[in-house]
Amino acid sequence: MKAAIVAVGSELLDPLRRETNGAYVTGRLREIGVDVLARTCVADDAAWLEAAFRDALARADVVISTGGLGPTEDDLTRDCAARAVGRSLRRDEGILEWLRARFARFNRVMAPVNEKQADVIEGATVLPNARGTAPGQWLDLEGRLLFLLPGPPGEMQPMFDDQVLPVLRERAGGTVLRSRVLKIASMGESDVEQVVAPLYKTFANPRTTILGGAGQTELHLTAEGSSVEEAEALLEELAAGIRALLPGRIYSEDGRELPEVVAALLRERGLSLALAESCTGGLLASRLTSVPGASEFLDRGYVTYSNQAKVDLLGVDPKLIEAHGAVSEEVARAMAEGARRAAGADLAVAVTGIAGPGGETPGKPVGLVFLALAGALGDRVRRAQFPGDRERVRRQAAQAGLEMIRRAALGLSAG
Amino acid sequence: MKAAIVAVGSELLDPLRRETNGAYVTGRLREIGVDVLARTCVADDAAWLEAAFRDALARADVVISTGGLGPTEDDLTRDCAARAVGRSLRRDEGILEWLRARFARFNRVMAPVNEKQADVIEGATVLPNARGTAPGQWLDLEGRLLFLLPGPPGEMQPMFDDQVLPVLRERAGGTVLRSRVLKIASMGESDVEQVVAPLYKTFANPRTTILGGAGQTELHLTAEGSSVEEAEALLEELAAGIRALLPGRIYSEDGRELPEVVAALLRERGLSLALAESCTGGLLASRLTSVPGASEFLDRGYVTYSNQAKVDLLGVDPKLIEAHGAVSEEVARAMAEGARRAAGADLAVAVTGIAGPGGETPGKPVGLVFLALAGALGDRVRRAQFPGDRERVRRQAAQAGLEMIRRAALGLSAG
Numbered sequence: 001m002k003a004a005i006v007a008v009g010s011e012l013l014d015p016l017r018r019e020t021n022g023a024y025v026t027g028r029l030r031e032i033g034v035d036v037l038a039r040t041c042v043a044d045d046a047a048w049l050e051a052a053f054r055d056a057l058a059r060a061d062v063v064i065s066t067g068g069l070g071p072t073e074d075d076l077t078r079d080c081a082a083r084a085v086g087r088s089l090r091r092d093e094g095i096l097e098w099l100r101a102r103f104a105r106f107n108r109v110m111a112p113v114n115e116k117q118a119d120v121i122e123g124a125t126v127l128p129n130a131r132g133t134a135p136g137q138w139l140d141l142e143g144r145l146l147f148l149l150p151g152p153p154g155e156m157q158p159m160f161d162d163q164v165l166p167v168l169r170e171r172a173g174g175t176v177l178r179s180r181v182l183k184i185a186s187m188g189e190s191d192v193e194q195v196v197a198p199l200y201k202t203f204a205n206p207r208t209t210i211l212g213g214a215g216q217t218e219l220h221l222t223a224e225g226s227s228v229e230e231a232e233a234l235l236e237e238l239a240a241g242i243r244a245l246l247p248g249r250i251y252s253e254d255g256r257e258l259p260e261v262v263a264a265l266l267r268e269r270g271l272s273l274a275l276a277e278s279c280t281g282g283l284l285a286s287r288l289t290s291v292p293g294a295s296e297f298l299d300r301g302y303v304t305y306s307n308q309a310k311v312d313l314l315g316v317d318p319k320l321i322e323a324h325g326a327v328s329e330e331v332a333r334a335m336a337e338g339a340r341r342a343a344g345a346d347l348a349v350a351v352t353g354i355a356g357p358g359g360e361t362p363g364k365p366v367g368l369v370f371l372a373l374a375g376a377l378g379d380r381v382r383r384a385q386f387p388g389d390r391e392r393v394r395r396q397a398a399q400a401g402l403e404m405i406r407r408a409a410l411g412l413s414a415g
Numbered sequence: 416m417k418a419a420i421v422a423v424g425s426e427l428l429d430p431l432r433r434e435t436n437g438a439y440v441t442g443r444l445r446e447i448g449v450d451v452l453a454r455t456c457v458a459d460d461a462a463w464l465e466a467a468f469r470d471a472l473a474r475a476d477v478v479i480s481t482g483g484l485g486p487t488e489d490d491l492t493r494d495c496a497a498r499a500v501g502r503s504l505r506r507d508e509g510i511l512e513w514l515r516a517r518f519a520r521f522n523r524v525m526a527p528v529n530e531k532q533a534d535v536i537e538g539a540t541v542l543p544n545a546r547g548t549a550p551g552q553w554l555d556l557e558g559r560l561l562f563l564l565p566g567p568p569g570e571m572q573p574m575f576d577d578q579v580l581p582v583l584r585e586r587a588g589g590t591v592l593r594s595r596v597l598k599i600a601s602m603g604e605s606d607v608e609q610v611v612a613p614l615y616k617t618f619a620n621p622r623t624t625i626l627g628g629a630g631q632t633e634l635h636l637t638a639e640g641s642s643v644e645e646a647e648a649l650l651e652e653l654a655a656g657i658r659a660l661l662p663g664r665i666y667s668e669d670g671r672e673l674p675e676v677v678a679a680l681l682r683e684r685g686l687s688l689a690l691a692e693s694c695t696g697g698l699l700a701s702r703l704t705s706v707p708g709a710s711e712f713l714d715r716g717y718v719t720y721s722n723q724a725k726v727d728l729l730g731v732d733p734k735l736i737e738a739h740g741a742v743s744e745e746v747a748r749a750m751a752e753g754a755r756r757a758a759g760a761d762l763a764v765a766v767t768g769i770a771g772p773g774g775e776t777p778g779k780p781v782g783l784v785f786l787a788l789a790g791a792l793g794d795r796v797r798r799a800q801f802p803g804d805r806e807r808v809r810r811q812a813a814q815a816g817l818e819m820i821r822r823a824a825l826g827l828s829a830g
Contacts, residue, residue, distance in 0.1 A: 013454060041454045042452065309714050391705060
């Protein structure tokens, strides 16, 4: 089965807006083996909208529209879909009664304009909306299916999950898709690709996609099976192979991000952590404290942006800074040890580097970052050279600081 | 002139991917008065892609496609567009020569598969690509224009700006659109709406849209004129009216975000700043240090997550915490004054609050935040109750801390 999505509303064509219903519907359809081949955002224009329905129905087995079911003059979905399929609209007495009762419940009288929300295309089945005033509807056009759903995600998603998906799952013949995301923090996209491509390319099912970000590479595996169990088994077979090729590199297969994983490791071990940040300027602390309950393991952090702050707060020897520079292995080590001691914590991580765009010195280019760990999980230091602009360097450095804790907690090499 | 955009590529239909070329093109077209009425992402499927071109050309005066111009079998844009307009492709010798020379420059021999990048629809004008191997092309179909542009934004955007926009601007008859964004940090979307809607609703031109985020409200004004000067004058007329209704509330009209504005104010005044953060956990420091050159005014920050950290690092009296709780006006004041003194800075900002989901106590709900300022810009304190989840509360609190500095620096009330 091939599907097309029509998202209705002039506001969706605003460059600042992001249309999100299409991605939601596409993802859910994939799980039942239905591919979306086209997704269109169309303005509140009767001629364009009618044509969009006609075009989509000319090719797709399933057309799903979102939006344009409200009571105002701009809400044209019902009218245009009816014209596109050559049928008339009828006013549904049941919906009218339900609408009036709903307004009465909020002590309001329904304005006449709302009555058009009770219009149903001849032959359509109504999809009740428990969360708003716009019911959906669907039509079986000799095997081609047309669904009209409301635009607000809070109304569309439950209607899609509870009322649309069961219809489609039955028609799609029971194929199920399952996905898994393997997340890696310590290797770039091309390095991961080089190691795992020879393996995953031998698998037609699951399909594998690589996505790279600042300090993160993700492998998205999607398997198709006749049952959830079969699809999961196919996923596990490939995931096991990838794990063997990337020992210790995958930090999450269950959707968790790196701060959550690190927080769990520290909690399990009952360890307290202190942070000393220069170039990341609080970003590492901010990421860790985004995890609820971070106070269980994080008691304090130092943003030591200037050399004097490193001396005052962390007890770094000024002569060390003079001899090696603030961006050096020696100062990173001294910052970590100083933070651990000053905070009375079990361990500490320090980050010092050149985020750019300025600050470069001979032999120390923008993107050079030293990371150090001191205390209960052993002493480590790492020199990294990150590509990209200021924000990218900072994000990669913070991620590397988190990964350093994870690897030490699991007894893995510094990486 | 009405436009349609066709974004080509199966990967664009991945729920995890975001299609960005459409928004870019829509925004640029608006500036010259061309409205986009439909935007379609279509898979690398010959039948669907050909139909997408045919459908778009049936309605739009201008059709702009991005992507699908590469050398692989999946790159179908040239073939499908040619079929949709009923013309044949010819292999362009000039492009072939240019491609061979480009490969030679990188010491590579061009594979035969690349030759298809030299295919041009009969009658089309070639759009050279200085940044990649895929040239664009465009066709005038009796007044309807079809542009085929490459997919990578780094190639598409300069080609669009330098080679497509001038053609369209001339055809659009000289209408220009100009936009301005007024940014506000200290009022929510509905409060801003209530104050300014009675004014902006009296203006048909400029049009005004309100967008709200965590700790930020934006008013987007777009004016249409026969010249840049006329459009700018219309923008300024409405902007002046809004400024009068929101005295001191608008922190930026030039695209800058709040950290940049605050950084500039501190630099101009030669003031040094220290930070003491509890619930924001480094987020305020991280946002300020995202501004290049932040070291000129920020020397250090304290993430004092625990009560003991507040006592040790900021010299807060433990009795004060015992008497009022860590989330209190008194402790916020003591944190700011302590940070200022400990850092030897001209001023300091402190944030203490309950980000949630846990940590609530009687009379102190999740979202309660105290902010304090101490030192050179005067002493201030503010109690705020922010809605939303942990991340939303943290983001609003960090934004409020920045706004507190801005208002004090400009001599505005605490707000």
